[in-house]
Structure formats: C-alpha cells, structure tokens
Amino acid sequence: MTTEPPQHERSLAEPAFPGDDGQVDPALAPVLGDRDGVLAVLGEARVFVPIVAVLGERAANGGDKNADMAAVLMTGADGRQALLAFTSVAALEAWNPQARPVPVHGQAAAQSALAESASAIVLDLGQPHWQVVETDDLGHLAAGDTLARTATGTAWVRPGD
Structure with a gap:
C-alpha cells in the first residue's frame, strides 16, 4: 500500500491594494489642505508609511552589522513622537528616496x-x-470612527452608533 503525501495548496495573501499606482488615493486628493476633509476620509484611504533600514549591532564574530527595517518616528521639540505617513509614493520619495513605501489604510497607520x-x-x-x-483625532481614526459634518460643526461617529 502506497501512501500519498498530503497535498497543500500554496497561496499568497491577496494584495491589499491591487493595481495601486502610488498616486494620491482618489478619496484624499480633493481634500488635501482641508483638515476636516482629510480626517473624514483618512481612515479608509490608502497612505504610505516609510520603512527604512536601521543599523544594529556588529555580529559577534566581528563581521557585518545587522540591519533591521523600521517605520519612521519623528520626535518633536516637546519630546512627543509622531509616525510619518505620505499620501503618495512621490511625496514619500521627495522626503527620502531610500525609504520603502508600505501601503496601508489610514486606520492601520493610526493603530x-x-x-x-x-x-x-x-x-x-x-x-x-x-x-x-x-x-x-488619532484615537478616533485608530478605532475606525468617521468624522461627520453636522449643522454645528464636526463630530466623530462610531460605526453602528
């Protein structure tokens, strides 16, 4: 009696943004420069988080240094940190042409x-x-809330409320 080895289907995850050309997300393009407009669509829009190589420790045998990839955090004069994100590959490359653009939804960037x-x-x-x-605003984006315009201004709305 011959036993066949188990068959495993190999599959890769579907890309989150198939056909993405790296341009500004169509939902973001018309609202750039409008704070509330950006906040209203950013959670669902695609942005690019820059990933850069960070040198680590030299190998124990005195060989090459290790390198890790990391998202970029910026530290302000007050000591607070911020994650960098860009609306297009061109904007990211203008900041640092060596950074790798990783596409994510704005909500994932906030998280x-x-x-x-x-x-x-x-x-x-x-x-x-x-x-x-x-x-x-960062907390609301991370939670998946949406900024809505009302008769008296804007308000964050939680889905299902």
Whole structure:
C-alpha cells in the first residue's frame, strides 16, 4: 500500500491594494489642505508609511552589522513622537528616496502610531499641504470612527452608533 503525501495548496495573501499606482488615493486628493476633509476620509484611504533600514549591532564574530527595517518616528521639540505617513509614493520619495513605501489604510497607520507610543501622525511632511493628526483625532481614526459634518460643526461617529 502506497501512501500519498498530503497535498497543500500554496497561496499568497491577496494584495491589499491591487493595481495601486502610488498616486494620491482618489478619496484624499480633493481634500488635501482641508483638515476636516482629510480626517473624514483618512481612515479608509490608502497612505504610505516609510520603512527604512536601521543599523544594529556588529555580529559577534566581528563581521557585518545587522540591519533591521523600521517605520519612521519623528520626535518633536516637546519630546512627543509622531509616525510619518505620505499620501503618495512621490511625496514619500521627495522626503527620502531610500525609504520603502508600505501601503496601508489610514486606520492601520493610526493603530501603528499608537502601538509605537506615538501621539500623532505627520502626513506628507515637506509638502505644502502637510498635516498633523494627533490626540483624540488619532484615537478616533485608530478605532475606525468617521468624522461627520453636522449643522454645528464636526463630530466623530462610531460605526453602528
């Protein structure tokens, strides 16, 4: 009697943004420069988080140094940290052409910022429309809330409420 080895289907995860050309997300493009407009769509929009090589310790045998890849955190004059994110590959490359763009939804970027103990996201550093998303706004984005315009201003709305 011959036993066949088990068959395993190999599959790769589907890309989160198939066909992405690296341009500004169509939902973000018309609202860049409008703080509330950006906040209203950022959670579901695709942004790019820059990943850079960070040199580690020299190998025990005196050989090459190790290198790790890390998201970029910026430290402000007040000591608070912010995760950098960009709306397009071109904006990221203008900041640092050596950085690797990793596409994520804005909500995932906010969650990553909080996981790294950052208190903000700096969106499009070095661009004319750059913006800081911080404190309560960052928490609302990470939670999946949506900024809605009301007759008296804006309010964060939790899905299902």
